Amino acid sequence: MVKHTATSVVTIERFIIEQERMFPDATGELSGILYDMALVGKMIANKVRSAGLADILGATSDTNVQGEVQQKLDVIANEIVVKAFDHGGRLCAMASEEEEDIIHIPEGFRPGKYVLLFDPLDGSSNIDVNVPVGTIFSVFRKITRGSHGEMEDLLQPGRRQVAAGYILYGSSTMMVYTTGQGAHGFTLDPSIGEFLLSHPNIRIPANARYLSVNDAYEQDWPEPTRALMRRYRGLDGERKALNVRYVGSLVADFHRNLLGGGVFCYPANTKSPNGKLRLLYEANPLAFIAEQAGGAACDGYGSILDVQPTELHQRTPLYLGSKDEVELVSQFPLPKFVAPGIQERRGASRAGAPASTPVSAAPAV
Numbered sequence: 001m002v003k004h005t006a007t008s009v010v011t012i013e014r015f016i017i018e019q020e021r022m023f024p025d026a027t028g029e030l031s032g033i034l035y036d037m038a039l040v041g042k043m044i045a046n047k048v049r050s051a052g053l054a055d056i057l058g059a060t061s062d063t064n065v066q067g068e069v070q071q072k073l074d075v076i077a078n079e080i081v082v083k084a085f086d087h088g089g090r091l092c093a094m095a096s097e098e099e100e101d102i103i104h105i106p107e108g109f110r111p112g113k114y115v116l117l118f119d120p121l122d123g124s125s126n127i128d129v130n131v132p133v134g135t136i137f138s139v140f141r142k143i144t145r146g147s148h149g150e151m152e153d154l155l156q157p158g159r160r161q162v163a164a165g166y167i168l169y170g171s172s173t174m175m176v177y178t179t180g181q182g183a184h185g186f187t188l189d190p191s192i193g194e195f196l197l198s199h200p201n202i203r204i205p206a207n208a209r210y211l212s213v214n215d216a217y218e219q220d221w222p223e224p225t226r227a228l229m230r231r232y233r234g235l236d237g238e239r240k241a242l243n244v245r246y247v248g249s250l251v252a253d254f255h256r257n258l259l260g261g262g263v264f265c266y267p268a269n270t271k272s273p274n275g276k277l278r279l280l281y282e283a284n285p286l287a288f289i290a291e292q293a294g295g296a297a298c299d300g301y302g303s304i305l306d307v308q309p310t311e312l313h314q315r316t317p318l319y320l321g322s323k324d325e326v327e328l329v330s331q332f333p334l335p336k337f338v339a340p341g342i343q344e345r346r347g348a349s350r351a352g353a354p355a356s357t358p359v360s361a362a363p364a365v
């Protein structure tokens, strides 16, 4: 394997090619998806950068499938991703946070052997106030017969992801991805329009510094969740307090904790019994990256990556980041019934979690 340091000049293209060479049977299709995602990142970054100038700030009158008002940039970013991928011959179906149903490959184009799930612009309620947003993506191999993609191809447990990543539109634009060979970060050099390897083999620091959680929901959390948060904050006298940092834009919060060490929490609460974040295009891809960087992700009952999805826009509670902090969740087991919905979902949806699942010590319900 070629060993890169943060000081070698390596474009994302060269890096992807070098990784592909490690697999003699690789056809180059997955590499093609990753190049296209880097291109998408550059195109969306360009739109995000000029958002205030182009009079495209503010909400459209349309609402997305979650019932949220769509920002115009969400719609634009969604179109950019779909148009970059629907004719390339690498995908047989897609699913987006912004579209209710499976996105089929249009007639006349050859379907490929992968499916792509994505959130084109996560954290979009922050666009109006110039706070970082991101694109998140997850790739699976097609598992059904026939050439067209089906719902079953999209509803696979995160453990089967073949690639996942995100693009963060922050003070600089960064793409971080994994294909199961570590997590690697690339920073866009705007002067040459190339993503350059800046963070090879990211390892999430074991000594966490940050806690990212929205405290506004505290009164709606079950008691074990409140006790867990008191522990993170050092209020029960058991440990040193973590610093609290919450942007409210998942990619930004995750990225800071990935590099600095920390845990992002979006627990279930009585008003949102399944949490808020989406399993397929938010939790799964970031969980894959976290594990590849030596971290972990759970939903309060077990590993995120072992959840068998039952619907495209499924929500999940999420604890994500440094391994020790995520494993701490199992010491504060949730009651059997946090709220209606949770119990049935758990019983039916856990996909034969392996014994090594980091937080499976929590009682199964």
Ligand code: FDP
Pocket: 122, 123, 124, 125, 126, 214, 248, 249, 250, 251, 276, 277, 278, 282
């Ligand atoms: P947004 O609503 O702005 O799109 O899943 C979407 C998300 O942002 C995440 O990026 C963010 O972490 C979370 O929701 C914030 O939710 P709260 O406002 O409830 O804290």
